[in-house]
């Protein structure tokens with residue numbers, strides 16, 4: 001869809017985005033002329049959802065101020081997605097002691113791998129959709145410096161995308177370690193400007209601890225490993241995030257928690273997922289979705305968002321990130337996975 005950024009946008013009949021649901025003509029007229037201190041305009045905030053009519057949400061923030069200046073649009077979208085009202089306050093519990101998640105599949109019959117990630121952005125900097133080339137490069141240097149201080153099994157190497165061989169980049173993507181390039185939703189939000197400059201991936205030798213730099217958020221801190229030892233993956237993420245926070249300050253809001261470019265990642269900015277093989281349940285999608293809906297789980301394909309499942313393997317993760325604590329995100333995913341495995345065994 002081509003949009004002149006001046007008139008109320010057209011939406012195609014099958015567009016079901018939260019942007020379409022909550023953008024009224026009055027709201028558009030009230031906000032269309034304004035921009036934040038960093039120069040991020042309302043038009044930039046909604047562009048992705050207009051250019052990509054198949055968006056599920058359709059808006060991005062360019063800085064912390066976007067969430068207040070454009071709140072008449074962002075707040076209803078946040079409430080709709082997270083069931084989190086203007087009077088709700090986010091609570092954090094990023095401690096391992098409260099999690100009870102013994103490996104639900106010790107023989108690895110179903111769970112291939114576990115991955116838990118959090119998004120973070122740097123305090124006093126705009127978010128990805130509004131940062132300048134210089135700011136993005138400065139952020140990269142600051143994060144790489146912080147990561148170089150990590151010790152033990154968290155220590156590792158940073159690989160800038162700028163001079164990464166295509167074969168190595170594609171192998172890292174195929175092996176589920178690296179983000180894909182050219183996402184059209186991110187592109188329309190201004191997140192791919194100057195690509196691949198300022199972007200890269202840090203990982204330890206074992207590739208169980210990784211950090212994406214300057215993709216959708218300025219950091220994606222990732223803990224992952226084969227199998228279903230969800231507690232070990234969570235423990236590593238807690239330790240790593242605390243270590244990084246000793247040298248880098250993260251953008252945090254008292255009400256919305258950790259601020260991110262996409263409002264779906266606010267709060268904990270956490271996605272806790274397993275790659276799980278459910279061949280019987282994959283043939284009984286109503287039973288499958290009954291369990292994922294009950295446990296607030298999201299189903300993605302094996303190459304993440306906007307990908308398909310293959311050979312009965314699914315990426316199952318928590319859908320809620322705001323108004324729930326980090327422990328509740330992981331516990332909720334765990335409880336849902338236990339229920340999915342139980343149902344798969346019944347169908348066997």
Ligand code: ADP
Pocket residue numbers: 113114115117173175176177178179220224271273274275300301302303304305315
């Ligand atoms: P994000 O989780 O960072 O929002 P995606 O959904 O696009 O982003 O997933 C990013 C990458 O992480 C993809 O390659 C995906 O296959 C991989 N991934 C996600 N969950 C797991 C998991 N449990 N095990 C292995 N790889 C995973």
Ligand code: DAR
Pocket residue numbers: 017048049054055056057058059185186216262264265305
């Ligand atoms: N472009 C967004 C994706 C929403 C959630 N996924 C993120 N943030 N990676 C959409 O509206 O579809």
